[in-house]
Every structure is written in C-alpha cells, then in structure tokens.
Amino acid sequence: MNLSRRQLMILLPAAAIAWEHVLAGTPEAAPNYTMSEHWWSMLIDIPKCIGCGNCVRACQAENDVPDGRFRTWVERYHVSDENMMYPEVISPDGGKEGFPSVAKEDAGKYFFVPKLCNHCADSPCTQVCPVGATFISPDGVVLVDQKYCMGCAYCVQACPYGCRYIHPEKKVADKCTLCYHRITKGLTTACCEACPTGARQLVDLKNPNDPIHEFLRTHAVQVLKPQMATGAKVFYNELDGSVR
Amino acid sequence: MSAFRDAGHLLRFAGLFVLAFIIFLVVRKFVVPKSFGEYGHYRGAAIGEIAAHPAHFAGHQACEACHADIADEKKGGKHAHVNCEACHGPLGKHADDPASVTPAKLDTAVLCVRCHAASVAKPKNFPQVDAADHANGVPCETCHKPHNPALEAGGAK
Numbered sequence: 001m002n003l004s005r006r007q008l009m010i011l012l013p014a015a016a017i018a019w020e021h022v023l024a025g026t027p028e029a030a031p032n033y034t035m036s037e038h039w040w041s042m043l044i045d046i047p048k049c050i051g052c053g054n055c056v057r058a059c060q061a062e063n064d065v066p067d068g069r070f071r072t073w074v075e076r077y078h079v080s081d082e083n084m085m086y087p088e089v090i091s092p093d094g095g096k097e098g099f100p101s102v103a104k105e106d107a108g109k110y111f112f113v114p115k116l117c118n119h120c121a122d123s124p125c126t127q128v129c130p131v132g133a134t135f136i137s138p139d140g141v142v143l144v145d146q147k148y149c150m151g152c153a154y155c156v157q158a159c160p161y162g163c164r165y166i167h168p169e170k171k172v173a174d175k176c177t178l179c180y181h182r183i184t185k186g187l188t189t190a191c192c193e194a195c196p197t198g199a200r201q202l203v204d205l206k207n208p209n210d211p212i213h214e215f216l217r218t219h220a221v222q223v224l225k226p227q228m229a230t231g232a233k234v235f236y237n238e239l240d241g242s243v244r
Numbered sequence: 245m246s247a248f249r250d251a252g253h254l255l256r257f258a259g260l261f262v263l264a265f266i267i268f269l270v271v272r273k274f275v276v277p278k279s280f281g282e283y284g285h286y287r288g289a290a291i292g293e294i295a296a297h298p299a300h301f302a303g304h305q306a307c308e309a310c311h312a313d314i315a316d317e318k319k320g321g322k323h324a325h326v327n328c329e330a331c332h333g334p335l336g337k338h339a340d341d342p343a344s345v346t347p348a349k350l351d352t353a354v355l356c357v358r359c360h361a362a363s364v365a366k367p368k369n370f371p372q373v374d375a376a377d378h379a380n381g382v383p384c385e386t387c388h389k390p391h392n393p394a395l396e397a398g399g400a401k
Contacts, residue, residue, distance in 0.1 A: 012266050035291070050366050052359045054330055061334045062300045076365055102364040110365035135286035145290035181297035190301045190334070196326045196359055197370070 033184045038139040039205040040178055041233035042189075043212055043221075044114055046240075048199035051076055051112040056096045058194030062179065069165045070094040071176040072116035072191055079242050080108040087242040113236070113243055114200060116191070117142060117163040117176035118224060121231030125155035125164060125175075134173060140205075140233065141180050146172045160228050178202075203235070301329050302339035310342065314391055321392030322371075331355050331390070356384040 003011070051074055059065060059072045074095030078088040092099065095112075102110065119142050126134050126142060133149035136142050144155075149172040156164045156173060167174040179189035187193070188202045203212040215221070215237075222239040223232040236243075248255075282288030307328040308315040318324050329335060331350060338345045362372040373379075379387075387395060 009262070009266075012270065015270075033295075047367055050359055050370050051363075054358075058301065058329075058334070063297075078365075098358060098361075099363070099365060101361070104364055111367075112365070132280070132285040132287070135284055135290075137291050138283055143290065143294055145287050145293075147293075148287055148290065177294055179299075180291075180294050182299050182301070182303075184295045185299070187299065187301075187303045187305075190299075193301045193303060193327050194330045196323075196330045198325055 035138040037206060038183075040140050040183060041119055041203045041205055041212075041235065042116065042178070042192075043201040043203050043215065043235045043237065045199045045201070045237045046111055046113065047238050048197045049074070049112040049114055050197055050199075051095060051099050052196065053095045053098050054194040054196060055114055055191035055200060056094045058190040059176075060096070062182075062190035063177070065174075066168050068093075069168070069174070071163075071174070072114060075113045075115060076110065077113060077240065077242060078102075078108055078110050079240065084242060087240075109240075111240060113239075114191075115161065115163070115224075116234060117159075117178070118161055118230065118232035118234040119176075119178055121233060122229065124158040124160060124228075124230060128154040128158040130154065137180070141178045141183075142175070143177055143180060144173050144175060146170060146174070149173050160225055160230065161232075205233075298336075300334040300336045302334075302336045304328050306339045307335075317389075317391045321394060323391060323393060350390075352384040352390060356388075356390070 053074060055072055056070065056074060059070075060067075063071060065071050072094075073091055075089050075091045076095070076099050078090075080088070090099065099112075119136075119140060121136070121140065123136060123142050126136055129135075130152065131148055131150060133145045134142065134155055135145070146167075151166055151171045151173065153166055153173065156166060164173055164175045166172070179187075179191075182189060183202065189200075192200045192202045201212070204210050205212065212235075216235065219237050221235045221237050223235060224239075224243070225232065277287045277289065279288035279290075280286065283291075304327040311328075314328075318326075332347055335345075335347050338347050357375050360372055360375075362374045366372055384390075
C-alpha cells in the first residue's frame with residue numbers, strides 16, 4: 001500500500017483516536033460496592049479515649065507502617081491552670097506503647113487526642129501534587145497512587161495536620177487510607193476494630209441510618225484547624241480549645 | 245497568493261511543528277494510563293488497587309461466626325463492646341485458615357494493665373487500678389474473667 005504524505009497526515013490522528021477507544025476498558029471495583037453511595041469520615045470521642053495505643057498498633061499491623069512513621073498516633077495534652085494557650089503535648093512513639101504515668105498531685109487537665117488523616121473535602125495535599133498521584137476518591141477518602149507518586153513530598157509539606165510521610169523504603173508519599181481495603185468490603189477500619197472504648201468510630205455521612213447524624217445534632221463537635229478551610233471530616237467530640 | 249510567494253521555508257517549518265504535535269499526541273496515548281481522568285486528575289485504577297490490599301484484622305463479625313459461645317459470654321458484660329481483636333490482635337490469617345493458624349495464648353498481666361493501669365490523665369469514669377496495690381501479684385484472671393470481668397458473672401461488682 002502506497003501512502004502519500006497527505007494521507008498519512010490524515011490517518012495518524014484518526015489512528016490515535018481509535019487507539020484511545022481500544023485502550024479504554026472497564027474500571028476495577030469491589031463487588032457490591034458503589035463509590036457514589038458513601039462519604040467516609042471518622043468520629044473521635046475524646047472523653048472515651050484512654051490512651052492505650054491499640055489504634056496505633058492496629059494501624060501498623062494492618063497497613064505495614066514502618067517504625068517511626070505513623071498513619072495514626074495519639075497525643076496526650078496537659079493544660080495547666082496558668083497557661084491555657086501553651087499546652088504540654090507528648091506522644092512517645094506515637095503513643096504506641098502507652099504513656100508515662102502522672103503523679104496524682106500534678107495540677108491541670110489531661111486528655112488524649114488521637115490523630116489521623118482528616119480526609120479533607122478540600123484537601124491542601126491533593127491540590128499541590130504535580131503529577132496527579134494523590135486525590136480524593138469519589139467516596140471521600142484521600143488516597144495516594146503509589147505507582148504514580150514520585151516522592152517530591154510537596155503533599156507532606158502541604159498537609160496542615162502532619163498526616164503524611166515519605167515511606168523510607170518505597171520513597172513515595174504514604175498516609176492513612178481510612179483502611180480503604182476494609183471499608184469497601186463492609187468492615188470497619190483497623191483502628192476502630194481495635195479501639196476498646198469506642199472512642200473511634202467509622203462514619204458514613206451518606207448513610208442516613210448512620211448514628212453520626214444523631215450524634216452531630218446532640219453533641220459539641222469540632223474539626224481540627226477549621227480556620228484553614230480544609231473541609232476536614234474527622235469529627236472530634238468535646239475537643240479542648242488548646243488542641244491544634 | 246502573493247503573501248505566500250516566498251513563504252516556502254516557513255511552511256516546511258510549520259509542517260514540522262504539526263508533525264511534532266501529532267507525535268506528541270500518539271506518544272501521550274501510550275504513556276498516559278488508560279484510567280487516568282476517569283474520576284478526576286488521577287489514575288482511576290489506583291482506587292481498585294488500594295481496595296485490593298489484604299486485610300490483617302478479620303473483624304469481630306468473622307470471629308463471632310465460629311466463637312458464638314464467647315460472644316454470648318461477653319454479652320451484657322463490661323467488655324461487651326470490646327472487639328475480639330482489640331486484645332487478641334490481628335487474626336485474619338486464623339479466620340482464613342482456623343485449622344493451621346492458631347492464635348497465641350494471651351498474657352493478662354500485660355493486656356489488662358494496658359488499659360486499666362491507673363493514671364490521672366485517663367478519663368475519671370474509666371475503671372482504673374494500681375496493679376501492684378490492687379492484687380498483690382495475683383493474676384487478673386484469678387478473679388476477673390477477661391470476657392466478662394465483673395466479679396460474679398451477671399452480678400454487680
């Protein structure tokens with residue numbers, strides 16, 4: 001077959017468009033799971049948290065989180081009577097092995113604050129990714145495509161909550177997936193499964209039968225750093241004003 | 245046509261540009277993953293890949309399918325809402341293959357204290373004990389059954 005240069009010019013774009021249709025297949029999806037029917041988040045009930053560190057250990061076991069990095073961790077706040085603005089915050093090894101004991105006479109108030117990715121609806125971390133490797137899934141979970149991530153760590157800097165890290169071996173961004181591999185199969189997250197007091201609860205805001213709706217109506221609930229307008233979705237019940 | 249009279253060299257240059265653009269489009273078709281842009285500016289197939297990770301915690305529903313007796317024992321007790329794997333650890337492998345993977349025996353001396361060691365920092369309404377003071381070294385399970393820790397089953401403490 002003899003093609004003139006003119007014919008080739010016409011054929012090449014046509015071939016490109018045809019190839020695109022050949023490549024477009026059906027997407028992978030978990031069976032019986034429709035992404036558009038869910039909008040995941042989490043509720044942290046501060047008065048129930050005892051700082052046992054079960055959630056941190058469970059997360060590390062479930063998600064193979066390297067030592068010294070945390071997808072979730074627990075902080076202990078100590079707010080003294082004299083200085084409400086500057087609480088003393090400790091989180092030894094993420095609270096994995098619990099917390100040092102406190103002398104009875106120590107004044108001030110103590111409480112535990114479990115932290116994890118807030119799965120923001122307007123997340124700063126996904127906006128700065130130069131290659132489209134991190135994104136908000138249609139069901140409201142902020143995820144990292146580790147095959148696409150090149151480890152530039154822009155997102156690590158952009159997260160105002162410090163919830164991301166660069167995986168020391170894979171050299172890509174890593175973070176809480178809200179146990180996406182579990183919640184899409186009808187299970188709860190590893191941290192919620194392991195929490196002995198129910199201080200953590202997985203929440204589906206699109207499920208009208210989820211007890212979160214009643215809870216939000218009847219409790220004083222906050223998110224972290226609301227002034228940053230990140231659309232944070234991890235709700236904290238009875239959060240102290242000193243928490244940042 | 246007078247405007248293009250001496251523009252032959254420019255047209256060749258323009259042709260080169262068009263060719264380069266077409267090559268760009270063709271290469272792009274091969275390089276960009278097919279699911280990129282399916283839901284947004286990212287690879288749509290990544291969602292399925294993340295969802296396919298294996299789970300290590302089986303979930304209490306899986307435990308209760310076989311261990312209904314323990315579930316009954318827990319019912320109504322203080323530990324009714326403590327999930328099995330909160331103490332027993334991740335046992336997804338045991339749930340997949342109960343015959344060959346058996347969970348390790350637990351040490352109450354470590355486990356009970358992990359939650360119930362007294363600390364001013366803990367919520368006041370949470371039951372706490374000073375372990376040394378409380379039992380003089382007698383193991384916790386001598387008096388308290390871990391699945392239903394009240395001193396007399398069904399009775400008040």
